[in-house]
Amino acid sequence: MTLTMALIVHKYGGTSMGSTERIRNVAKRVAKWARAGHQMVVVPSAMSGETNRLLGLAKELMPDPREPQSLRELDMIASTGEQVSVGLLALALQAEGLDAVSYTGWQVPVKTDSAYTKARITSIDDARIRADLQQGRVVIVTGFQGIDTLGHITTLGRGGSDTSAVAVAAAMKADECLIYTDVDGVYTTDPRVVPEARRMSTISFEEMLEMASLGSKVLQIRSVEFAGKYRVPLRVLSSFTPWDIELAEEARSGTLITFEEDEKMEQAVVSGIAFNRDEAKVTVLGVPDKPGVAYQILGAVADANIDVDVIIQNVSHDGRTDFSFTVPRNDYARVMDLLKGQVAPAMGATAVTGDPKICKVSIVGIGMKSHAGVAAKMFRTLSEESINIQMISTSEIKTSVVIDEKYMELAVRALHRAFELEAAAA
Amino acid sequence: MTLTMALIVHKYGGTSMGSTERIRNVAKRVAKWARAGHQMVVVPSAMSGETNRLLGLAKELMPDPREPQSLRELDMIASTGEQVSVGLLALALQAEGLDAVSYTGWQVPVKTDSAYTKARITSIDDARIRADLQQGRVVIVTGFQGIDTLGHITTLGRGGSDTSAVAVAAAMKADECLIYTDVDGVYTTDPRVVPEARRMSTISFEEMLEMASLGSKVLQIRSVEFAGKYRVPLRVLSSFTPWDIELAEEARSGTLITFEEDEKMEQAVVSGIAFNRDEAKVTVLGVPDKPGVAYQILGAVADANIDVDVIIQNVSHDGRTDFSFTVPRNDYARVMDLLKGQVAPAMGATAVTGDPKICKVSIVGIGMKSHAGVAAKMFRTLSEESINIQMISTSEIKTSVVIDEKYMELAVRALHRAFELEAAAA
Numbered sequence: 001m002t003l004t005m006a007l008i009v010h011k012y013g014g015t016s017m018g019s020t021e022r023i024r025n026v027a028k029r030v031a032k033w034a035r036a037g038h039q040m041v042v043v044p045s046a047m048s049g050e051t052n053r054l055l056g057l058a059k060e061l062m063p064d065p066r067e068p069q070s071l072r073e074l075d076m077i078a079s080t081g082e083q084v085s086v087g088l089l090a091l092a093l094q095a096e097g098l099d100a101v102s103y104t105g106w107q108v109p110v111k112t113d114s115a116y117t118k119a120r121i122t123s124i125d126d127a128r129i130r131a132d133l134q135q136g137r138v139v140i141v142t143g144f145q146g147i148d149t150l151g152h153i154t155t156l157g158r159g160g161s162d163t164s165a166v167a168v169a170a171a172m173k174a175d176e177c178l179i180y181t182d183v184d185g186v187y188t189t190d191p192r193v194v195p196e197a198r199r200m201s202t203i204s205f206e207e208m209l210e211m212a213s214l215g216s217k218v219l220q221i222r223s224v225e226f227a228g229k230y231r232v233p234l235r236v237l238s239s240f241t242p243w244d245i246e247l248a249e250e251a252r253s254g255t256l257i258t259f260e261e262d263e264k265m266e267q268a269v270v271s272g273i274a275f276n277r278d279e280a281k282v283t284v285l286g287v288p289d290k291p292g293v294a295y296q297i298l299g300a301v302a303d304a305n306i307d308v309d310v311i312i313q314n315v316s317h318d319g320r321t322d323f324s325f326t327v328p329r330n331d332y333a334r335v336m337d338l339l340k341g342q343v344a345p346a347m348g349a350t351a352v353t354g355d356p357k358i359c360k361v362s363i364v365g366i367g368m369k370s371h372a373g374v375a376a377k378m379f380r381t382l383s384e385e386s387i388n389i390q391m392i393s394t395s396e397i398k399t400s401v402v403i404d405e406k407y408m409e410l411a412v413r414a415l416h417r418a419f420e421l422e423a424a425a426a
Numbered sequence: 427m428t429l430t431m432a433l434i435v436h437k438y439g440g441t442s443m444g445s446t447e448r449i450r451n452v453a454k455r456v457a458k459w460a461r462a463g464h465q466m467v468v469v470p471s472a473m474s475g476e477t478n479r480l481l482g483l484a485k486e487l488m489p490d491p492r493e494p495q496s497l498r499e500l501d502m503i504a505s506t507g508e509q510v511s512v513g514l515l516a517l518a519l520q521a522e523g524l525d526a527v528s529y530t531g532w533q534v535p536v537k538t539d540s541a542y543t544k545a546r547i548t549s550i551d552d553a554r555i556r557a558d559l560q561q562g563r564v565v566i567v568t569g570f571q572g573i574d575t576l577g578h579i580t581t582l583g584r585g586g587s588d589t590s591a592v593a594v595a596a597a598m599k600a601d602e603c604l605i606y607t608d609v610d611g612v613y614t615t616d617p618r619v620v621p622e623a624r625r626m627s628t629i630s631f632e633e634m635l636e637m638a639s640l641g642s643k644v645l646q647i648r649s650v651e652f653a654g655k656y657r658v659p660l661r662v663l664s665s666f667t668p669w670d671i672e673l674a675e676e677a678r679s680g681t682l683i684t685f686e687e688d689e690k691m692e693q694a695v696v697s698g699i700a701f702n703r704d705e706a707k708v709t710v711l712g713v714p715d716k717p718g719v720a721y722q723i724l725g726a727v728a729d730a731n732i733d734v735d736v737i738i739q740n741v742s743h744d745g746r747t748d749f750s751f752t753v754p755r756n757d758y759a760r761v762m763d764l765l766k767g768q769v770a771p772a773m774g775a776t777a778v779t780g781d782p783k784i785c786k787v788s789i790v791g792i793g794m795k796s797h798a799g800v801a802a803k804m805f806r807t808l809s810e811e812s813i814n815i816q817m818i819s820t821s822e823i824k825t826s827v828v829i830d831e832k833y834m835e836l837a838v839r840a841l842h843r844a845f846e847l848e849a850a851a852a
């Protein structure tokens with residue numbers, strides 16, 4: 001970012017807002033940017049632990065809220081965490097000598113649909129924020145929340161503050177949205193598994209989308225989708241660097257999520273290795289191979305509000321086939337009950353088997369679009385480590401395999417080495 | 427209250443809302459009233475300790491906020507305590523099987539002026555609440571807060587939830603507003619000072635106003651003024667009686683603050699003894715007795731934002747007089763500095779003296795309007811106990827004296843006995 005005076009959105013996570021001492025540091029950092037001449041909008045999360053505390057109180061009164069009227073009250077309660085944060089940050093900025101003002105989602109307003117606890121933003125009116133910026137104010141906006149058409153408070157679900165920040169940046173056509181978090185960027189894979197993992201200085205939006213959805217929990221996936229849709233330049237960087245480092249240095253740090261494919265052309269074919277051990281595999285055996293089978297199985301699963309990820313239907317033998325898919329591991333027992341009890345008998349399947357101890361490992365890279373043989377290299381690498389592949393799923397920019405959970409680290413390390421990610425150009 | 431189906435407002439204090447267990451009990455009590463056929467609006471305070479916790483965080487970031495922009499942020503922060511309460515109470519009521527919905531001040535809306543941290547309610551739109559009541563819902567409204575004409579969140583100041591409840595009751599023309607608190611009614615005086623003190627079953631609005639302003643901290647004074655202005659029948663009762671006592675018994679308990687003077691005619695001339703040891707006395711000696719003197723002294727005090735209570739100007743001798751008044755004890759040092767440093771020298775007064783160890787004791791009774799000799803009886807009683815009276819102040823329904831703090835208990839007990847308050851008709 002080289003603009004001398006830009007419109008910048010900062011987003012700070014709950015850990016960065018975890019105490020008044022830390023909030024004071026956030027204020028000093030924001031003040032540094034404001035004093036450099038930038039127009040600043042800040043979206044802070046609730047103080048760490050606060051949302052859990054609030055929802056814990058709610059749970060004591062209603063252990064399993066499901067009705068919309070109850071979910072509405074959860075949003076009424078949970079949205080206060082961010083409201084406290086914006087007020088505290090505004091005070092901290094004022095104490096730094098800056099003019100600052102905070103707004104809740106409904107004050108902006110950030111309009112959403114009425115899907116309480118997991119609402120989606122439909123529009124943001126930026127007039128009020130823009131007027132304050134023109135008055136030289138730093139504007140602080142609550143993350144995680146909005147207001148529906150009937151004037152009820154809604155929340156966007158866990159991690160929703162990332163989405164709020166990106167949505168505000170999109171609405172205001174901000175020059176960059178900086179997500180300050182507890183990691184210093186996006187890595188080629190998890191450094192806890194591969195110590196040689198390397199921070200990428202840039203990653204394409206599509207790659208980031210795959211990395212996020214595959215378990216690199218740096219950014220909420222919805223915020224990445226949003227950034228892609230509205231082409232918001234997004235930077236992930238650490239909130240633990242001292243607030244008083246040079247602004248120019250800070251502005252270059254972390255990982256920039258970019259939309260400029262050209263920049264990536266010369267880079268590595270594979271950008272990163274993602275993995276996820278929160279899934280379980282389910283197979284319905286001996287399914288009659290006729291139209292409507294996938295719907296019969298997955299329709300029932302969807303009706304039980306269970307997300308399905310990888311889906312594989314094998315070729316048929318003697319008019320029967322096997323149908324496999326993965327689900328969140330938390331839902332494994334429920335899916336098995338559902339299939340064994342109702343679905344499989346009704347469709348004449350011969351058996352239902354499953355395995356909760358699997359993991360999914362993926363290679364991600366926008367270069368895969370134009371390079372043949374990438375998947376083959378992945379399979380060869382795993383074969384050389386004697387790792388059996390249970391399922392395969394591919395897309396334009398990623399190849400995923402489902403393997404036994406116990407081989408996860410081995411697979412990730414072998415693939416990271418095979419695709420030379422430690423040495424790849426930044 | 428004998429109406430078979432009435433519109434009732436319940437207000438619960440922070441102690442009553444202090445844990446999820448207590449909130450569950452509040453829900454059971456409200457449910458009892460709703461199931462008896464009453465239309466219920468409930469105004470709960472923040473959970474006890476929560477407002478202090480929130481303002482404590484704010485204070486760590488800005489120890490002494492004074493600018494409107496900072497007070498605005500305090501309101502943004504502090505208002506969340508009540509927002510959490512209404513959501514939790516709504517969930518608890520729903521868990522009891524009732525249809526319940528919560529609203530913040532801005533959702534109702536409760537409109538106020540823009541005096542952050544001490545806003546005044548200007549209007550309440552009851553359309554939304556009324557529509558919900560007609561749908562059979564219990565409506566829960568945040569206390570303590572509102573929204574100004576520019577859409578900023580405001581709070582009404584400490585104890586403001588009482589005022590919110592009365593204001594909602596007034597706007598909706600409720601049949602009665604029940605203030606559930608940690609005492610079981612209004613007493614003839616503080617039972618900690620006079621064990622024989624008796625709970626009054628009724629008290630007139632004017633008497634309550636004097637009792638409240640004189641230190642009987644049962645109800646916030648502004649809520650009593652509001653109730654008087656809009657003639658809202660107000661009942662103070664205990665939130666610690668079991669929730670499952672008979673509704674008819676509960677509806678008769680506590681103290682009813684009434685506007686029907688007729689009912690009171692046969693009652694005692696003096697209804698109660700109030701006292702207050704939070705004041706200090708200041709005297710400017712040898713003030714030239716000429717027009718503008720009171721303004722010169724009190725104008726300076728008012729400019730320093732210090733409230734003045736009792737004011738006495740003695741008769742003049744040789745063109746000079748003494749001017750005495752009381753101020754909150756917390757402001758005593760500041761007032762003395764102000765007077766000695768600037769005001770007294772400028773007006774040629776001879777000296778400034780003061781005494782922080784005083785107290786004010788008052789007899790209150792609407793019957794005093796039409797009964798002579800009541801004040802004389804007060805003075806005789808104090809004289810018989812050899813208590814010296816330092817200042818006297820009177821109004822239509824009260825007589826106050828300022829005495830040495832150390833005689834406070836003695837004076838209150840003697841007066842309670844002299845006016846036969848232990849034995850007065852209920």
